[in-house]
Amino acid sequence: MTTADRLGAVPRRSRPGAAGLARRAARLLPALLLPLGGVAAWQLVAWLADPRPWLLPSPLDVLRTMAAEHDRLWFHAQGTIRGSLLGLALALAAGLALAVGISASRALDRAVYPWVVASQAIPILAVAPLFPIWLDYGPSQLLVAALIAFFPIVVTGVDGLRAVDPEIARTLRTLGAGRLWVWRHATFPAALPALFSGLRMAAVFSVTGAVVAEYVGADRGLGYLSEIATGQFQTDVVFACIAWLGAIGVALFGLVTLAERLVLPYRYRSTRPRWRTG
């Protein structure tokens, strides 16, 4: 080892401690400023103008409703969460299978890829009412969520599976690796960063899909509840549903981000974490 080499990056091993957490919290502050300011302004308008509650309930009204109606909201939220998660899982399985096929086969690329794109050209709201005609609410919700969520997974998956550095593949081949080994140990891992980007989008889309399905035909879910509440001018309940949906979307997004950190530690650290072996 030479000094010239040693002078390069000698990375830190340290983990963020309490001070690091405080710094991170401080970085979140600007992001919170906008919604907090918005809610404050909204509350101010509600106090000063005192509109009828069905026209514009105040944030405090909404909070009160969320507390008072918690059981009903949670019951419906569970339906939406289940639909989103199952839809996302189906989208991941189908999307990944399609991406592998399209990236591996020129014929599939030509025959299928254009239709994957076309499937997104039709607004989901126009297609969604068809599903409950043929299926129960559960499966139809799952399919609508999957239909909208699989698209970013296919697109990022195909790009990712083509992104492997050709030098890596060539070098491995000359070291005696077969095509399958190269795919399993180089092509696929190289696709994961892009795939996770797609998965993050899909996580948010799947909630949209689940809610759309609930609007067009369901007997449970936040979309269903919101539609009923709109009909009855229970605007506070509609806002409560919106708050829940936002929270579910953010939670799913966060879940995917967390999974990425566990699966791809090299993107965030300079050394292998202790919890990861092999």
Next chain:
Amino acid sequence: MSAPSLEARDLTLSFPGDGEPVQVLGGVSFAVGPGELVALVGRSGCGKSTLLGVLAGLLEPAGGQVLLDGAPAADRLGRLTLMPQRDALMPWRTVADNVAVGALLGGASPDEAARSARAVLRRYGLGGFEEHYPHALSGGMRQRAALARTLLGGRRGWLLDEPFGALDALTRADLVAALEALWAEHRPTVVLVTHDLDEALLLADRVLVLTSRPARVADEVPVRLPRPRGLAASTRPEFARAKARILEALSTGAAA
């Protein structure tokens, strides 16, 4: 495994261009003895990397043959190990896991591979960096790791494609010395492609000068300098004479 002898016999290859195909290899012939280190120099774009691809078995030549140990070797992919200019380490594997790939593909068990990776990293100055990901290492350290992976692959024929081309001068000098030591110890058969004449003369037993596209061997310059050479060798008159002859061949080769 003993170091193989390698022979290129009248290799030709063209790539489809706009309209007319571009001839890249125009009948390349040369031989490398077992344990010999031969450098290939030529202007950029003369087809050196393509030639290495053909030797490795990643590309099939349109005409001619590659012989290993005197026998035509159509099925040679995996017998000569390539080491590219960019280290081709896998970013998602730690340095130790990257190096272990060589041993794994050479048939070692995972445990054995991990053990030998650690040993070779310590030996070649990367001790303490086993658990780092490649992006945390300097370019020189990464190329050392790539050399270690090549070594653990167990093949005794190496094709080095401008392995130090992306490094700064000081780091490159270190790695040239490291490669000479490694070669002296293990005596693999090496084909080293480079555009750096000093690097070629410091390392090679013979320097083959390639013409511009289509590539042919324009001249063959033996380098009679005692080993280990070190940077001091570049001040010797033999060094200067060999360099002048290579430059001469390069300029006439370009006109041809």
